[in-house]
Amino acid sequence: MLAVSAPAFAGSTVNVKLWDKDGDMNPDAKMGMGMPANMSMAMMKIEVDKKTVPAGKVTFDVTNTSKASVHEMIVVPVADPKKTTLPYVSNENRVDEDAAGHLGEVSELDPGKTGSLTLDLKPGFYAVFCNIPDHFMNGMWATIKVQ
Numbered sequence: 001m002l003a004v005s006a007p008a009f010a011g012s013t014v015n016v017k018l019w020d021k022d023g024d025m026n027p028d029a030k031m032g033m034g035m036p037a038n039m040s041m042a043m044m045k046i047e048v049d050k051k052t053v054p055a056g057k058v059t060f061d062v063t064n065t066s067k068a069s070v071h072e073m074i075v076v077p078v079a080d081p082k083k084t085t086l087p088y089v090s091n092e093n094r095v096d097e098d099a100a101g102h103l104g105e106v107s108e109l110d111p112g113k114t115g116s117l118t119l120d121l122k123p124g125f126y127a128v129f130c131n132i133p134d135h136f137m138n139g140m141w142a143t144i145k146v147q
Contacts, residue, residue, distance in 0.1 A: 011056055011057030011058060011059060011118070012050070012053040012054055012056070012057070012058050012059070013058075013059045013060075013061055014048050014049065014050050014053060014058060014059070014060050014061070014144060015048070015049040015050075015061050015063075016046060016047070016048055016049075016060050016061065016062040016063070016073055016128060016142075017046070017047040017048075017063055017065055018046055018062065018063065018064045018065065018066065018071035018072075018073065018109070018130060018140070019044070019045055019047065019065045019066060020043060020044040020045075020066050020068075020069050020071075020138075020140075021043045021044070022067065022068065024043050025043050025044060025134055025135070025138040026043060026138060027093075027134055029042075029043070029134070029137045029138045029139070030137060031137055031138060031139040032085065032086065032088065032136050032137050032141070033078075033081070033084060033085060033086055033127055033129070033136075033141045033143070034081075034082070034083060034084050034085035034086075035085065037139075039139055042138060042139025042140075043138050043139065044069075044071075044130070044135055044138040044139050044140045045139050045140060045142075046073065046128055046129065046130060046140050046141055046142040047142065048128065048142045048144055050144065051143075051144055051145060052144065052145045052146075052147060053121075053144060053145075053146055053147075054146070054147065055121060055122055055123045055146050055147065056120065056121070057118055057119075057120055058118065058119055058120075058121045058146065059116055059117070059118040060073060060075070060106065060116060060117045060118075060119075060128070061114070061116050062106045062109065062114060062115050062116060062117070063109075063113075063114045064109040064110065064111055064112065064113055064114070065112075066111045066112075067111055067112075068111055069111065069132075070108045070109065070110055070111070070132060071108075071109055071130045071132060071135065071140070072105060072106060072107055072108050072109060072130055072131060072132060073105060073106045073115075073117070073128050073129070073130060074095075074097060074102060074104075074105040074128065074129055074130075074131050075102075075103045075104055075105065075117065075119060075126055075127070075128050076095075076097070076100040076101045076102055076103060076126065076127050076129075077101050077103065077124055077125070077126055077127075078124075078125045078126065078127045078143065079125070080125065081125050081127065081143035084125075084127070086100045086127065086129070086136075087099040087100055088136075088137075092133065093133040093134045093137065094131045094132075094133050094134075094136065095129065095131050095136055097131060100127075103119055103121075103126075104117050104119050105117065108132070121146045122146065123146050123147050124145075124146055125143055125144070125145055125146075126143065126144050126145075126146060127141055127142070127143050128141065128142050128143070128144065129141035129142075
């Protein structure tokens with residue numbers, strides 16, 4: 001029996017989709033990570049095609065599927081995705097990226113545009129989120145596990 005495996009340097013790819021319902025958002029939404037919210041009501045989301053990837057090189061291929069809104073994707077480590085809340089700057093309506101442990105990002109993508117980011121990730125949990133004002137609180141975040 002012959003076993004075939006990918007070379008160690010190949011890494012993993014996570015396809016990330018940034019979307020919203022016609023650019024609508026609720027300025028009073030409280031759907032940030034770690035908050036009790038009905039996420040099925042979110043007007044904006046980040047979808048990842050893999051929830052778990054092996055440690056090492058991880059490439060995030062990001063597509064902004066919005067028809068009208070600019071979005072971005074930022075990666076930060078989190079201790080426990082069910083309990084962690086990210087440091088939030090209320091008067092700016094966004095996460096404090098530096099305090100959260102910013103590891104990298106795909107900067108502002110116009111509607112329909114794509115970008116990618118490759119990071120060398122250690123085992124643990126990571127949050128990916130959009131930090132355009134109000135987008136995080138409107139549900140634009142997801143988590144992945146690196147093992």
